[in-house]
Amino acid sequence: MEIKTKTMGLVNINDEQIVNLVDGFYGFENFHKFALMDSEKEPFFWFQSLEDENLAFIIIDPFLFRPDYELDIDDNLLKPIEAEAPTDILVFALVTIPPSGGAITANLQGPLIINKKNKKGMQAIMNDGKWNTKHDIIAEMNKAKSNAAKDLNGRA
């Protein structure tokens, strides 16, 4: 099907790309249908509303820059999207790119969780205080790289 997007005009998607956000995003509770799309630049993806072409988010795989990222997931958390096992889910972080420049950040406190099997999604809220809404992607990526290098040196 063809959909209207915020920045890319009309785009063709298939049904498998459609995600049903059961409760919407916080602050945007009335929008439920989104398309998960490749973006023009890796490692970003677009999360485009099908109900309002002006509503579009950029998302990223949080494990790319925080290999230590973990979700404290219990069965209750996964209930709204009917996920049975942690292996059923995909995790993304919403990305904020300030229009005036400044650090590109990812929200690791309110990740987007999608059940691969039924394409139901939700925004979870991590209450443990370890993760916040503004993780500097590039800074934390560099830190992860230098930690990996240290590990290698330690083993040598």
Added chain:
Amino acid sequence: MLVLSRKPQEKILISDDIEITIVEVKGEQVKIGITAPASVKVFREEVYQAIQNENKAALVKDKKFILPDLNLTVKK
């Protein structure tokens, strides 16, 4: 707003399925226990606000928006 006085270990019931227990009172801090069905979402208010504000900040505003280069190679 309904205001109730409670002592430690005393409870408040909301409907027949939400139970709030005052676990501990220590100086300025109160520990509260909440038992509720999975469908009831419980958040610290400031966390809820932070997520909502960040979602609004994350929304792409400009139709001519161009994604930045992260120079991050993705293993496939």
